Amino acid sequence: MGSQAPMVDIMVVFDFDKTIVDCDTDNWVIDNLGFTEMFEKLLPTMPWNTLMDLMMKTMHEKGVTKEDIVEVLNRTPMHDRIIPAIKSAYDAGCDLRILSDANRFFIETILDHHGIKDYFTEIHTNPGYVDENGRVRIFPHHDFTTAPHNCDNILCPPNMCKGVVMKQLLANEGDNTFIYLGDGNGDHCPSLKLREGDCCMPRKNYPLWGVISSNPNLINAKIHGWSDGGDLERVLLSLIHDLLSNKQEKKGGHQSLAKVDFKLKNNVPRPSREVLPPALSVSQ
Known part of the structure; x- marks a missing residue:
């Protein structure tokens, strides 16, 4: 694990x-x-998390072990610049x-396999664990049958409103200062909660x-798009560098930015502000 600089009042939420x-x-595990x-x-017959829990039960009954599932998870595709991006953000002092x-x-399981779980302060997600019988169990983040999250954003699934979690974090x-990175419809609600001065990084x-x-115009934060893991790294580290520079200028300090500067000198160009096009036709 890297050597983290003093915390710098920047939270990166992935x-x-x-x-x-x-x-x-x-889908990767099922397929x-x-x-x-x-x-x-x-x-079509049941909620997603309920179905995933049923699939884990069926797999267990058919002889699929926890180790089989772990082996598949360890092969989950990941761009080769994602881990360096995470480590650099952590080393710069960001709360991930x-x-x-x-x-x-x-x-x-995936974070452990890549040796990066300890870089993250907290994981907000649906509960998932292995029970005493060796079966993987999966449950919804919000028990929508007894306590719905009551969000009026139609893009939020019933099992999890990320906007509720983002409000708690804020x-x-x-x-x-928050930087939020996401790709899906469910990432719209937390993006709406970001403030001026925060940054939203939607995947193009x-x-x-x-x-x-x-x-x-619904998004108060600055919008910076990215396309793949290399793009994510360039945009994220440049934003962190700029935020650190601005914070230090306001404080009148001269704290070293050596770790982030090093990455920027190694062909990580500073991104320009993305101008979003008209509504895109995007498939799921």
């Missing part, structure tokens, strides 16, 4: 699926273990969090990009 990893982890047909047949509609078991950690040509493009 989505996980199609942001840190380059796929949907639920690689040969249960796609059953999953697609049942999907994950806000994801995946599940804890999948996320922690209430508890509001002295930080993914659903969040399309929704923001249709009405960018």
Whole structure:
């Protein structure tokens, strides 16, 4: 694990699926273990998390072990610049969090495999764990049958409103400048909660990009798009560098930016402010 600089009042909040990893982890596991047909047949009949828990039960009954699932998760595709980006943000003193509609078991397994779980202060996601019988269990973040999250954003799934979590983070950690990275429709609600001075990083040509493009004025934060892991690294580290520089100028201080500057000198160009196009046609 890297040597973290003193905390710098910047919180970087990552989505996980199609942001840190380059796929949907639920689909990755289902497809690689040969249960796609059953999953697609049942999907119209029940909520996503309920179906995932049922799929884990079915796999367990058919002899699929926890180790089989871990082996598939360890092969989850990830761009080769994601881990350096995470380590550089941590080393610069940022507080890193994950806000994801995946599940804890999948996320922690992947982060452990890459040796980066301890870089994150907190993971907000759907509960997922292995029970006493060796079966993976998956549950919704919000128990929508007894306590719905009551968000009126139609893009939020019933099991998790990321905007509710983001409001809590802002209430508890509001002295930080926030950078939020995401790709999907469910990332729109937390993006709406960001303030002026915060930064929103939607993945280009993914659903969040399309929704923001249709009405960018709804987002108070500065919008900086990215396309792949290399782009994510360039944009994120440049934003962190600029935020640190601005904070130090306001404080009149001269704290070293050597670690971030080093990355910038190694062909990580400073991005210009993205001008979002009109509404994009984006498929799921």
